[in-house]
Amino acid sequence: MSTKYLKRFFQPRSIAVFGASERKGSMGGIVLQNLLDSGFPGGLFAINPEEYQSVFGVRCYRALTDLPEMPDLAIICAPPESVADIVRQLGSHRVKAAMVLTGGLSISGNPRVSNLGEDVKEAAKPYGLRILGPECMGLLVPGSKMNASYSHVNIQKGKVAYIGQSGLLGTAMIDWANGQEIGFSHFMTLGHGVDVDLPAVIDYVSKDPYTHAILLQLDRISGSARRFLSALRAASRNKLVLVLKSDIIFEEANKPSLAPGIPDEDRIYDAALRRAGAVRVETSDELFHALETLTRMKPLRGERLAIVCNGMGPNALATDRLLKRGGLLAPLSEDTVTKLNALLPYEWNGKNPLDINTDATPERFAAVIAILVKDASVDSVLCIHAPTRLAPSLETAQEVVKVARKSMRNILTCWMGRATAIAARNHCNSVNVATFITPEEAIDAFMHMVDYHRNQVTMRQTPPTYVEQNSQNHQKAVGLLENAKAQNRDFLTHSEVCALLELYDIPVQNSYYADDINGVIALARELGGSVAVKALHVENVYPFNYDENSRQRWHDLAQDIYSISEVRHATTKLAYRMSERFSESELFGFCVQQMKRGFQSLQINVGITRDPTYGPLIVFGAGGYAVDVLADRHVMLPPMNMSLALELVKSSRVYRIINERSYQPERDVEQLCELIIKLSEMVVDLPELKCLEINPLLLNKLGILAVDASVSLGEPSRLSISPYPGNLEEPITLKRSGRPAVVRPIRAEDEPEHLLFYNQLSPESIRMRYFYSRGIPTHQELATWTQIDYDREMAFIVSAPRLDGKGPETLGVVRAVTDADNIRSEFSVVIRDDLQGEGLGRILMSKVIKYCKERGTLLLEGSTLPANKGMQGLAAKLGFTNVFNAEDEVVEMRMMLNEPTEEWQITRLHQ
Template identity: 75%
Template sequence: MGTKYLKRFFKPKSIVVFGASEKPGSMGGIVVHNLLDGKFPGVLMCINPEGYDNVFGVPCFKDIPDLPEMPDLAIICSPPGTVSDIIRKLGANSVKAAMILTGGLSITTNMEANTLSESVREAAKPYGIRILGPDCMGMLVPGSSMNASYSHMNIQKGKVAYIGQSGMLGTAMIDWASGQEIGFSHFLTLGGGVDVDLSSVIDYVSKDQYTHSILLQLVSVSGSARNFISALRAASRNKLVLVLKSGVFSDGVVQKSRTPGIPDEDIVYDAALRRAGVVRVETSDQLFNALETLSRMKPLRGERLAIVCNGMGPNALATDRLLKTGGQLARLSEETIAALIPVLPAGWNEKNPVDLCADATPERFAQVTEILSKDKEVDVILTIHAPTHSAPSFETADELIKVVRKSPRNILTCWMGRATAIAARNHCNSANVATFITPEEAVDAFMYMVDYRRNQEVMRQTPASYIEQNTQNHQKAKKIIADAMAERRDYLKHSEACSLLDLYDIPVQNSYYADDIDGVVELAKELGGPVAVKALHQKNIYPFSYDDQLFQRRDLVQDLNSPGDVRYATNKLAYGVSERMGEEASMGFCVQQMKRGFQSLQINVGITRDPTFGPVIVFGMGGFTVDVLADRHAMLPPMNKALAKELVKNSRIYKIIKEHSLQPERDMGQLTDMILKLSEMVVDLPHLKGLEINPLLLNKLGILAVDVAVSIGEKSELAISPYPGDLEERIALKRSGRPAVVRPIRGEDEPRHLEFYNKLSPESIRMRYFYSRGVPSHQELASWTQIDYDREMAFIVSAPSLDGKGPETLGVVRVVTDPDNIKSEFSIVIRDDLQGEGLGVILMRKAIDYCRSQHTLMIEGSTLPTNKGMQGLAMKLGFTNTFNMEEEVVDMKMMLNEPVEDWQFTRLQS
């Protein structure tokens, strides 16, 4: 539902607390006490039908009509049965935000089958009131001096936003962070999530300039998975986001995966979080260490770690952990080695990790760390201290803190031990220096930052050149599925499934079909040589149909040579199917020639559908061995070549190819191309529910799909918005008549976008960006071209270049819409040598029509007062131009759709 009215939760001017009293243990009373203790600057009121005059000095009233004013935020701590009526009364009195701390709303009432949570949702619906909770711990926002929670203590001000789904884990985090002297910009748990969801809160806090990082404790995703992924992706582009995903257990029972072909739902969550560019942690210890890292580390400039300790034992532990987790040990420069020689004892090995020896003093710790911090080959330093007489913990910490304060590098500290180490840790905490108990924890915390950096790099990889799709074949594929659905089938016949692969240029084994045993024998005679016969029936026609006799090859017989062998084996197959499922289950037989002698690698690849995240591409070892599911990897479509390669690299297949293939690049190329074709299928065929190729053979001849099964069903929505090809439009330039196409931008356009930028004059760049700037970096170009189509749109005009070197970009218009779809901000730039071709009008009308179709209320932009051409174009198209004296720009605005709710009117005026 977006961020509407969320400001009233985070920055309320007035609050009323329901159910507050001075009785011991009163949740409402605890909330009032916390609000007073936090020095909330706004108006505080209480409501309690008992008729108290005040609660801890805060005025108390019997009911909502008695309030002197309606609050921005209502906090409800009343008994479960009263909550729905309270919400209804609040809505009727135009209160737009309510936070429900009351628990127990998941139970059903005596009179109704609906849960109390559902009753609350229904009560709020007519009034548009936003609900946070129920069963949440509340919200703490130090910047607003607000502790609206039942937490046992307040929090310090910091730069990390914590968003959780567990109240108890939240209070534990507050206690731990207080002990570590770590603060937060925002701290809240969502509880039952009746209305305000993760996506909305992520969108809100990610726009906060004081929030540098987001820590998300996740049990499950409710509501739109696309909104969730979109919000995470947008947040992770500007802020480091870490996620603790729990929820493997429910009521003491391990949850089984609900996704066909995937044994563990965590595989899908991992895939979703990777696509969002965030880093996942797996334990509460890791969550605490992650918070330490988020709060006290600067952004990484690189991944090379230098390790320092007064002993090789701890150094070895840290180095071993670093290398096992894929980290990089820094190589010391010659200048650094020369500077360290006079400082370190004789016999030092002149390598990283650096051993200070047991007689190291606090001064030696500090001096070596300072020298390393000046090495251009070192990005981060981990200093590990084991307590000795020569280097007391506190004194060493004091010397190191002096170095940290003047160093541009990230310096992590580890104080091993307890009795004397606690004082050193506390000293570092007070000085805002990251500190850890063990070398392994310190390395893990460092690797969270590295993983985030790598995830962002993967997200921003420039995709390979776009390959035009075979539209005619794809239409035939849609017809195959439409015909099956017309016959009310939820599967494709084996022959149809093979045809589907063929239409997407996936090599598939020739298959022949017979209805009875005699037909199989005749086919075998015609084919000659050894054949394989598969019995088709109602179970194995579906993908990922693994019964309790996992991967038993009871429906397939191979290496049949003589007609007699074929008849005997087929008879046995038919009897087996009849015995297990009845004769009516039989769907005939498939006959194939055997493929032997090529030392083939068997692969399992396909498409499945997750109930939360929708279509998923799966990849791993294939065949019929019982451990196939142990090597199952997943990624969310749509995908580019870089993502497809990443999927293959995560599996055992990649290691086998690297070690044994004579043509590893060819093999990787064929596998990634095939995965991209499956991704195309997902986008083209929304009724495609599942597809399994098992086995897919990879050998010296290439790839070959031997067996395939396909299921179909209701349309599904991808968790990540695909390329909107339906918005492409062919045009001709006004003056020259040059043919071109107006289309949404793609990640593959990055090289051409750079060429386009380089052809702009300095004046055009200044008009577009309001200042002179240099050539954009790859990171900037990736952000411009690899866009989230749910949140922004960029249309380019692309045409074949006049020199015949391929397409070139002539102009671009970009519109970025806020999460609530109120306003969309546009920007446009046309190549200087193409002025007068009508591209400005074409692109602006395309942007206007798009925003109007998305029900955006207003489109707006700004330009310099000297840019008379843009101002004239805007007026011609119907914009209203006004001079903004504060910003010294001309604002251009156009209403596209009329607001229908009060909050929309308010937001338009802000």
């Protein structure tokens, strides 16, 4: 997440171009020409070992040492073999930012250049020099009048930042956007990203006030998935983020391995992007159309769309696409229908979508849309136009635009055709009204906005309270895994798996074990009734270990065996089949269970898997022995709460079956959600747990029951999303009342109590905290305060049991928000008015000071009003330096926690 020196890329005061010449095809020359043509206001230098006096009027120097001053940014377009040496020279002369446009530094199989990319990275490391690239197309920032790229055209100024990994797709996007009169706030491709990576750039542009949305084009996720998702989540809370992710990897050796049990990585990427609040687009066409909506559309008021056309054919295409994408047709109010009846032919059907007939004039189009945008049940309108003599495209567009410019609602337009429709589309582009060629394109673009809206709602859902159970057994679970690893096993035995599930309060079918056929018969006699016998061997102890047709695994099982003779025959058959496939050391005996398939049981597959990029994942879907379990397998990134667990359950067909057939659907869904939370707890508690599969998990009127399960072990994993840091919880006693309480990090589940806490603050306390009087916070604000990314910020609350015994209550909170480079952290603290004098302020401030210091933060700072003498006095006692800021009329409190060790840290501290 480090953004150090990135300002020198986006807002440099001077630029030096290595390899610039007037030779035809010179990349350096193209870059220098683009800088000149864009009107770059800073200093420009050309560097070329050939004895040029100037390049396109810019003075040329033979070497870096000849420059009159060192540049903020160096752009390297030199031959591949010389790049690492140039980087060393730049570093030794204290240049801190370099962009490498040179290609061929990462070509596998070419011994001459295959390691040059790594050489560049190593050359920059000793000097702290930031590298963008290699093999990037460059950087365009209209706000800085800078086109530092090899693009054939410049870009217009806009409010969308484009960050890509493909240079050619980037130049195609620029060309298309210029044709649509669409601009950008920033435009760049990262190339191979040996240093400046995607998370750092996302962090930088997401803080730019002129950037309203971000478009990402990705070929791969390199580096830390946790950093990437953290940056993406932070950006998507304030800006719409769309992602085009391609899956083509040309070199077989570089293809990532799939997570066990997941048939394709697309499901994982979709789950990761949804969890981060981003919207995925599938094709480059969708990306282009998404740019259209991002640039031209107003904030979405809701999801209900009204469709207007002068014919039913295009209406049908649009409606079909909308419903298939899960969109909503807006219902028309009685008042709207009445007004439309006076305007439209008598044969119109009175419903949405609206067919306003082929004889519709431009005035009729505009009048109908003007009525629709005043209907409270209509959130957006799509106007589809097929040209006729009565309604020429351009004239209709002019009338529709008049309505669109006055309305607060979004009006999308689709001008079908080409020869006569081009002028209408150009007119819409010129006045910033979203326009498309086909109804399907318009619907897809609208649904991108809807998907973003839904993602934001999901991200900010308040989860129901879930009480963690049997925390004292977690250490026993750790012991189970340690015991297996001590025996050099990367799996748990069947009995160990059952014990592990029971430690997390997951109901497990009673299992009994035998070493041979006679032992199985003895167990069957003792159990009575119908039994199942499973052969245990080296393959089925591993989760998700299916063969190509997913059938061989179930041949190791005999079910519904009643008589002893049937038991003997079935077990003998199993033993013979196993002896043909496995050696004696690979066989682990038999497991015997009573049959439990009655009570109209639904069979479910649930568990944990691990992806090479995103780490642990929770898996959920239909299960059993007679279905293709891969067909209904859905994933979500842990850690999870009850809201996220419910979303995962709803994504599977299991949810529909429960709603159709269950006697108690709410109870069943709640039990499944609680089970998923327990699996999420396992992921956090047991980092060496690689995979876990429960299949089948039975669900019937008696509840849930795990019938069969397996666990594999591996190296410790790291979650892609920071889990709740339970290790920071600390019991305390209030100073005056002696009341027991706990200081702990805030959780999403705390939102209801946080609202009650806020409502108990006096107007004066609110003014002291926020510097102004304010009303009750919205759900969105509360979600932002409670659903935090622990990698980026921290909020500690004091929580104590209510005096009336009705659950916990929040007594005080301290918050620290740290910048991406861990230089500064800004704190704020507020205590409930009736608890002044209990020592909570000192407790919370001491907690946040210790936390930030151990985290390596350099400076902790905050500000308060001059009238807040209590806060100033507490800060002084804790070691803060208080200084009055006359310009802002606040008292600034500052404490150095750690000393800077690098020059750039010192510079940042003084900015």
